[in-house]
Every structure is written in C-alpha cells, then in structure tokens.
Amino acid sequence: MKSAGSALPTVVFLVLVHALLIESNTDQYVQISRIDLDWSRAIRRVDERFLSVAIDASLIADEKFVNLLNSAKLRTLTKGLNPAFLRFGGTKQDFIKFSPRGRYLHVNNGTVRGNLCEKLKLPEFLEKKLKQEWVQQSKCLLEEELEGKYKKAKFSEYAVDLLYAFANCSGLELIFGLNALLRTRENSWDSGNAELLLKYCESRSYMMSWELGNEPNSYEKKAGIRVDGEQLGQDFVHLHQILQESAIYNSSGLYGPDISQPRDGRKDLLTGFLETGAKVINACTWHHYYVNGRDTSIEDFLDPKVLNTLETKINEVLEVVETVSPGKKLWLGETSSAYGGGAVGLSDTFVAGFMWLDKLGLAAKLGLDVVIRQVLIGSGSYHLVDDNLDPLPDYWLSLLYKRLVGPEVLKAEMFESSGLKKSTRLYLHCTNRKSMLYRQGAVTLFALNLNKHEVRLSLPSHMRNGTVQAFVLESSETGEQGLYSRSVKMNGKVLKMVDEQTLPQLQGQKLPPGEHIKLPAFSFAFYVLIDAQATVCK
Structure with missing residues (x-):
C-alpha cells in the first residue's frame, strides 16, 4: 500500500482495531481487525433532512x-x-x-x-x-x-x-x-x-x-x-x-x-x-x-x-x-x-x-x-x-448525530477474522458543515461497541497527533443492567436539559495526541477528526 503522500487518486488509511473478547472464564483471545478509511470521495450523499x-x-x-x-x-x-x-x-x-x-x-x-x-x-x-x-x-x-x-x-x-x-x-x-x-x-x-x-x-x-x-x-x-x-x-x-x-x-x-x-x-x-x-x-x-x-x-x-x-x-x-x-x-x-x-x-x-x-x-x-x-x-x-x-437516550443520540454528521457518506470498511461476530461497527461521514462547529474538511467517525469489553482503535500515524474530539455515549448506570437505563451520559456526564427552553452545549472531549481511541464496553460514540482536510468535505 502506498503512503498518504503518494500520487494515488484515493487516500486509504489502514487502522488496526484491537478488541479483547472474553468468551468464557478461561478462554481468551484477541480480535485484530483492519479498517480502511477513504475520504477522497463521497460514495453517497443523503438528504440534509436524512x-x-x-x-x-x-x-x-x-x-x-x-x-x-x-x-x-x-x-x-x-x-x-x-x-x-x-x-x-x-x-x-x-x-x-x-x-x-x-x-x-x-x-x-x-x-x-x-x-x-x-x-x-x-x-x-x-x-x-x-x-x-x-x-x-x-x-x-x-x-x-x-x-x-x-x-x-x-x-x-x-x-x-x-x-x-x-x-x-x-x-x-x-x-x-x-x-x-x-x-x-x-x-x-x-x-x-x-x-x-x-x-x-x-x-x-x-x-x-x-x-x-x-x-x-x-x-x-x-x-x-x-x-x-x-x-x-x-x-x-x-x-x-x-x-x-x-x-x-x-x-x-x-x-x-x-x-x-x-x-x-x-x-x-x-x-x-x-x-x-x-x-x-x-x-x-x-x-x-x-x-x-x-x-x-x-x-x-x-x-x-x-x-x-x-x-x-x-x-x-x-x-x-x-x-x-x-x-x-x-x-x-x-x-x-x-x-x-x-x-x-x-x-x-x-x-x-x-x-x-x-x-x-x-x-x-x-x-x-x-x-x-x-x-x-x-x-x-x-x-x-x-x-x-x-428526552430519552435515543433523543440525545439523534441530537448528536444531527450536530456532527453531514450528508456525505464516506468509505469505512472493517475486516475481521473469519467466524467472529461483527460486534464493532463503524461508519464515516463528512462532519456537518452547517453546524459551524468545525473547520472545513473535518470528518466524523461513529462507532458501536456491542462487546462487554473495551475496544481500542489506532488511527493512522499521520493522524495520531491530529486533533480528535470524542463524544462517547454510555448508560448512566454501570454494568449490563445499565442497558435498561432511560438516561445516558456523554463523556461521563449525564445529559439533561438546562431548563425547558435550553439544551446543553454538548461539547466534545479532546483526546490526548498519539493515544488509541478507547471505545468502552456497550457504548457508541462520535469522533470528529478535525485535521482530516478531506477535500470532499470542504
């Protein structure tokens, strides 16, 4: 695979995803998955009212x-x-x-x-x-x-x-x-x-x-x-x-x-x-x-x-x-x-x-x-x-989607070891430009972790020191019982209205440069890659 600086017409990034899956008390193994992220072109464009x-x-x-x-x-x-x-x-x-x-x-x-x-x-x-x-x-x-x-x-x-x-x-x-x-x-x-x-x-x-x-x-x-x-x-x-x-x-x-x-x-x-x-x-x-x-x-x-x-x-x-x-x-x-x-x-x-x-x-x-x-x-x-x-959990999820996800659909593929369930799911879009929250060319990766264990995502080398803002949604209650909760926390803070006519600001958390993205057990999240400089997203 050629580097991002080559003359290839597309920019394909290889990401390794490490997820520890525990099938029983004694059997453990590591699932290693490759993800190709391509933001050189939009594969689809949906209605802005998607x-x-x-x-x-x-x-x-x-x-x-x-x-x-x-x-x-x-x-x-x-x-x-x-x-x-x-x-x-x-x-x-x-x-x-x-x-x-x-x-x-x-x-x-x-x-x-x-x-x-x-x-x-x-x-x-x-x-x-x-x-x-x-x-x-x-x-x-x-x-x-x-x-x-x-x-x-x-x-x-x-x-x-x-x-x-x-x-x-x-x-x-x-x-x-x-x-x-x-x-x-x-x-x-x-x-x-x-x-x-x-x-x-x-x-x-x-x-x-x-x-x-x-x-x-x-x-x-x-x-x-x-x-x-x-x-x-x-x-x-x-x-x-x-x-x-x-x-x-x-x-x-x-x-x-x-x-x-x-x-x-x-x-x-x-x-x-x-x-x-x-x-x-x-x-x-x-x-x-x-x-x-x-x-x-x-x-x-x-x-x-x-x-x-x-x-x-x-x-x-x-x-x-x-x-x-x-x-x-x-x-x-x-x-x-x-x-x-x-x-x-x-x-x-x-x-x-x-x-x-x-x-x-x-x-x-x-x-x-x-x-x-x-x-x-x-x-x-x-x-x-x-x-x-x-508002219930799906409302907050919908609100974040509206603010962070644009209509241009980009390519994100995950390759997993045969026989394993696809329990980590990823999608990639241009960041919503109309929200005016991020500079032109940013992309939004959103992910679901269906596992009861944390998943770690490793960004490509030239992006590891770029600015990434995370919006991680977890149940407001701990353990698997939390899946039944009717409230949700974002980056550790329970989401609720400020008053009957005011929504919270929903500010992302800047991730430390060079660190893996950590997707907690039973969670979903949005990651804005602010420095992607995707031409199709400008």
Whole structure:
C-alpha cells in the first residue's frame, strides 16, 4: 500500500482495531481487525433532512391531546433536530376523518413566526393533566393494537392548525398522511374528505407535503379491505391530479406507498404500485422494524445478526425500485427497533441506541435518502420523548448525530477474522458543515461497541497527533443492567436539559495526541477528526 503522500487518486488509511473478547472464564483471545478509511470521495450523499421524525396519528384520536404540542419543552427538543421532515401518520391515520367545526388557531399567511410561536404555550396545570391522562390513553391505544380493532375518530381545524404551527415553529417540514381506507363501492379511493382537508389547508396557506395510507399490505387484516398494487398506484395518481389543480400544492411533495417490509418474498404490491404510480411520487417509502416487540429480548438488540437483517431488507426493496423505477429515491418512511408499539423496557432505553445508530449508518451507506424515526411523541415504547416530555437516550443520540454528521457518506470498511461476530461497527461521514462547529474538511467517525469489553482503535500515524474530539455515549448506570437505563451520559456526564427552553452545549472531549481511541464496553460514540482536510468535505 502506498503512503498518504503518494500520487494515488484515493487516500486509504489502514487502522488496526484491537478488541479483547472474553468468551468464557478461561478462554481468551484477541480480535485484530483492519479498517480502511477513504475520504477522497463521497460514495453517497443523503438528504440534509436524512434523520427525520414522526408524530403518531394516534395523538389526535382524542383531539385534546394535540395540545401537548404547545409544550415549550417539546418544541425546544424538536428544534434541536432540524432540518428534518415531520411525518404525521401511522396506523391511526387510516381511521380518522377531517371534520370541520369552525374552531381555529390564528395563523397569518401560512407562516407561524416570532410572537405567535412564543404565544403557543401550555399552561402548567393543563400540561400536568394531559400528561397524566395520556398514560391511560396510551394503554387504550395499545389494546386496540393488540386486538386489531381500531376505533374511528374525527379531528377538526384546530388539530391541523396546532400540528402545522408546531412543525413550523420547530423548523421542520410537515408531511401529512391522508386516510386511504375511505373507499368507493368500486374499491377506489374516495377523495372527498381529503379534498375538504386540502381546501382548508390551502385557505390557510399551509405549505406541506402529503402521503396516502399507511401499510396498505395490512389493510385486509386491519379493516377487511384488500387493495392491490395497481389500484394503490391509481389512488396516488388520483391524489396527484387533485394536488396539480391546487395553486399551493401543485409542486408539493407526495410520498408513498408506506408499505411494511416485504415478508416471505412478497414484493408484488410494491411492484404493482410502482408500475402504476411511481411517476407521481417524489420518493418511494417503506417501513422497517427488526423484531416483534411482544416477544423480543435484550439479546436481540445486541445481536449483530439481527442488525445485519436490515441490509438484506434494504437490498430487496432497492432491487424492486431499481428494476421498476430506476433512479427513484427510497426512504424509510417509518422505522424503529420493534414493531407492535415497540418492546416495553427496551425500545425506550439505552440499549435501543445500538439498533438506531447502526440503522442510520447502514441506511445512508446503502443509499436510502431519508429515515423517519417512529416516533417523536405518541403511543408505544419507541418514542424519543417520554410521557413527561423528557428526552430519552435515543433523543440525545439523534441530537448528536444531527450536530456532527453531514450528508456525505464516506468509505469505512472493517475486516475481521473469519467466524467472529461483527460486534464493532463503524461508519464515516463528512462532519456537518452547517453546524459551524468545525473547520472545513473535518470528518466524523461513529462507532458501536456491542462487546462487554473495551475496544481500542489506532488511527493512522499521520493522524495520531491530529486533533480528535470524542463524544462517547454510555448508560448512566454501570454494568449490563445499565442497558435498561432511560438516561445516558456523554463523556461521563449525564445529559439533561438546562431548563425547558435550553439544551446543553454538548461539547466534545479532546483526546490526548498519539493515544488509541478507547471505545468502552456497550457504548457508541462520535469522533470528529478535525485535521482530516478531506477535500470532499470542504
């Protein structure tokens, strides 16, 4: 291998990773892995809103709970994640209807600014009452999910106003999911209610994008209605025609079909949809969860084999999209750790971060343009913000990702001894230049250590004396029991908000020059190589 100063068109750095793995009390061996880091060119470039979030439609199943979006704390947390899309959708979107009641929030010219954003406040007594009642509401929604019987509900202009104001004041771009289970006798989509909603949003100059339906491959199970791919595509064409006739929405985004991941080789619905409707969507969306939240275990959350299943699923969907509609952007339109509302005691704890960070790294590496996390706030156990509206570990992980990771994906490969599990995982991006925290040309390496022992990374010789800032995330509690913790520490300090309207500064720790990077047991971390001088990152 030629040195970094040679005339090679690429700059490939060889890194040795030493990890001590203890398989039992008596058997010990050292795992030595090589890592090639190449920042001479970007292998992918994702949307700057790559990490996006969702609000579950269940929040307005009882409209009073939409008032939680007036929380100053929640708005502060959401602002930290921009730029991003805010998807409003989920199972409940296909069981709710727009029902105008003449109740409005005063918004001028489609933009919520300045004083009006400050006026959107939630009185302390009402916030406390809503949070207490939301706990019981979440249980009712979970029972619906378990029984597979979904109650229909209505929402008014006020819910739409608050949702739009929340997105606008937080700096996120709203994607509204329309009900696709409103059908005609011929089983085509009945657009009447959607047109009523569109006309209202147009009258308020609300700039937003649209989806139609959620997981259509499960309509028969959830509602006794079967919609094939061709019909689904025709429904989207119909919606697109309606949008084209609007002075505001003729150029707005349209995304779909939000199918759940292909199972048992079933790709016919996606294929049929793309053959009919690909031309009218801006991106093809699908959903992914690793495991069933009702029968999973903590071992699944730490198993490299489980994490690796994502690559298989992504490649399956990519193959269909590239075959039928080459060049069409692909999104993970809804995703988290475990389906069925998440895994209780796991999906909202520190251990869930391994699935989340690895999904972000792998999805970008394989060419997905946007990943929408289920859920910012809503029912279930996979939320970023708990029932008290306090940030959970995956929120802090998402916040760091937003600040440190740019859209340019660089090459990072790990080579391991045969037969060993891939328990250390690495990804490389340009550092986020828009954060203005680091000089041009910096790169961000992020890593996961699924081992119960420390891993050490050795940087190439010419980088060892360069400036490296580390952001190491560990559970706030010690030992393997700490994996169940609902709080996290960064560089040894527990992360928490300064107050309801202020996030902590999240300053990295400068590593001593020449020392190995130490990745603690059961941890994940971001390392900013400030002196990389990567041309592609300037």
